[in-house]
Amino acid sequence: MKLTKILLAVLLLALLVLPAILPAAMVNAAIQMLIAALFACAFNLLCGQGGMLSFGHAAYFGVGSFATLHAMNALNGEGLLPTPLLPLIGALGGFICGLCAGWFATKRAGVYFSMITLALAELLHSLAPHLSMLFGGEAGISSMRSPAWGLDFGDATQVYYLTLGWVVLSIALLYAFTLTPMGRLTFALRENGHRLQFLGYNVHRLRVLVFALSAMFAGIAGGLQALNLESANYVLFDMRFSAEVVLNTYIGGVNVFLGPVLGAALMTFFGNAASDLTQSWLLYQGLLFVLVMMFMPSGLAGLVLCWSAQIRRRGWLAVIPAALSALITAGLLSLAVVFAIETLQRVFSQDYQALLIADQPWPAISLFGREWLPGALLTWAMPLLLGLAGLLVLKLARRQWLRLLDDEPAAGPVALRSRVEGEQS
Amino acid sequence: MEFLTVSLLNGVIYGLLLFMVSAGLTLIFGMMGVLNFAHASFYMVGAYLAYTLQKFVGFTSAVLLSTVLVGLLGVIVERFFLRRVHKHGHAHELLLTFGLTFIIAELIKLFYGNFSVEYRIPEFLNFAAFQVFNTDYPFYRLLMGGVSLLVFGLIYLLLTRTRVGIVVRAAIHRPQMAEALGHNVPLVFMAVFGIGAALAGLAGALAGAFYTTNPNMALELGVIVFVVVVVGGLGSMAGAMIASLLIGLISSFAVGVDLSLASLFGLLGAGDWAQQMGGLMTLKVSSVAATIPFALMLLILLIRPSGLMGEKG
């Protein structure tokens, strides 16, 4: 517990000094990470804590964005709401939309709920370009940040601090919410909504409120995005963004409060970093997501907790061999996959195919700073060999991990969860 | 009158096509409780496979071959992916198939590029079946409709007239009971999943040549197919048929209707006022055709939550 607090303090400190270290272009990436983190955290209130899997959460993010932009245009940073407070409008927009949509969607549970949220988002997505008053048609709407409180919000650094402030505050509020009576009920909602009714709770109303709160924080994230980009268009409502937050959240791990924050920040970071290096980032993201769903349902955060529990039990030294072989496995396997995908991507790309001349051997492609001939055996043997090596080390890593676990009877996901959420006394 | 006839024909045929995809989805859901997000991806894979294969083996064989291959893909997905996470519950299965959708779409982009491919109707099928009000009506549309009807007939006979069908229906209603009676339910699940996928693949192979074949087709159709199964009632074959036709007809008619809410107010004598209001009021039905299925779905969920033919849940 103490360690967590120290780590969080260090993280916060790092975030505070970040703009001083980073080049200006990276500050913008950092802003996007923060926004994605808040969005995922808001989404997780609904999905991880409330047990309601929404496939259309980008709608509320988008509504928050548009609401904030309209407020920027209407108020010009004057009046009651100076620029730094504008995300409040996003929150309001998200909350109201969340109330309406939530009232509707929460009438059904499970798969039906997911389908309704999907349909609502799609409805908005296909309607938005035609409502030019609200969403500015295909072009969208734009605005300018007005100076306020002696700041001009002209450069990325000021926007960064503004975003950081809002994100930290919102995440803190979301965490505080989990400790309140209503927050505790949200967990119960996920576990067994039926039983709650017979304990005297109005389950539908509770579901709607949780939905609306989640939409509200998504709206704040949208508002921050609006402040950052100073524009928005209906593409925000695209299924892609709804999907993205689902992926990020689950990759991070839904059962740990900060899991989605971790997942979203990492994914956005790598997405930014990889966008220059690969055209297949979405494929990697999808692969990672499927891997997480199949082999570690508690996500990256679950993985971190698992390892840290082992470290606490046995000390650093005992864990190192297993950790090392796990790292090597992960490294080898991802290298194999990356190698295969990137080779294929290059060979099948349009530019490359245009280079081909009939009856001539295919020219080499460059990858990892080397030239590879598509006709050569080695090019295709590389990923296979890497993969095989990875699988061999995986066997070793598995045995070592099982040895670490051997005298601990219950280290399953359930035990993990009880430790995470059972904290009260 | 021309508009009416053509829209009617097109709508019915589009609806039949929707049915071919949604039949598998609703069958799988009714049986395994899994809402397979990747189902429309099977449709897309079918189209791309047929596009690739037809260069080598000709159109007809390509369509048949890709149907079988997509069926196999379905079997693999069920056996090696879904079955592994079955213990984590349905939401988990839904999420897994959701992830698979992503992977499939990205792989397609990787191999074929992020644009539509030149998948065309072969010459020998590209002729007019008959004339409607002096315009040629393509034979290929009729072919698609015919194949869908054939599929519907086959599934119906399979489910109602054969021993396999009886086991499948038993497994839908009482999986444990069917298992206790000595039927290999996992095998039945796998087979149904495979058949469902194959149907989607067949639909894709056929429709891809007529409409467009691009990496977004899965998502676009996928959402509509979800609407179909929810409107029809998850798990109900007849519901899927009715809802498919309904949505097919609505989509086909809506694109030709130039009315708006303002025209409705015009009937009440408030047309000018409504025109001035703008916004939602002046939106033409044709321009929001894409939203109508979703609106219909929400309406259905509100007044009849279990869908048109769904059992009361």
Added chain:
Amino acid sequence: MSRAILQLRDVHKSFGEAHIIRGAQLELHTGERHAVIGPNGAGKSTLFHLISGQLQPSSGQILLGEEAIQGYSPQHINHLGLSRSFQITNIFPGLSVFENLRIAVMRKHGMQYHFWRSIQRYSEVRAQTEQLLEQVRLQDKQTVCAAELSYSEQRALEIGMTLACDPRVILLDEPMAGMSHEETDYALNLIREVTQGRSLLIVEHDMDVVFSLCDRISVLVYGEVIATGTPDQIRADRRVQEAYLGEEQCA
């Protein structure tokens, strides 16, 4: 003592063609322990679902005190002071035992929508939850995940949750189902203890439990209450022996 706190007047329930409850009449007196027994499929669980608001009767009246509650939502009925347990354990499996009970306790304090104050600061809730933990003898398990409890402990937790809102009327649906002998004894004492001063309606198959625990017994056969009386009266009732015990001997 004999005033009725819960009354069923000519209650019917059909599912399509199937007529499950056929004019059930029942009176639960204030402060008594009353069992509903009957062969399998007699409609005992359906009866509980009707009373607790899970299902709505097709016709007839259900009175809680003076108020007709048929067709009310489960939470409304709970607010009026009627609380139930379930035949199949119905708890929050992923939450700790303490949390399970605390959620049940919170309702009484009307805290459903409190989001501005940490739950830790409601000392009353905490005290009551601890008291309840002690009552159902789960103090040692309070931090354990409910899913990891033994079966009888889960049943005890279920009873604890049912009691948490301090109800006037308690419905227990087969609380001893699937328990061993020792567990049954433990649960029997527990039920006897915690239902002190409340009215209890219980469905139970274990006749030893029924006859030792209850003041009165009603026999439900094919959706009708064919007899109500003290354990001795029921033992002696010929119709009961024919309809119920007789059938069980055949089976």
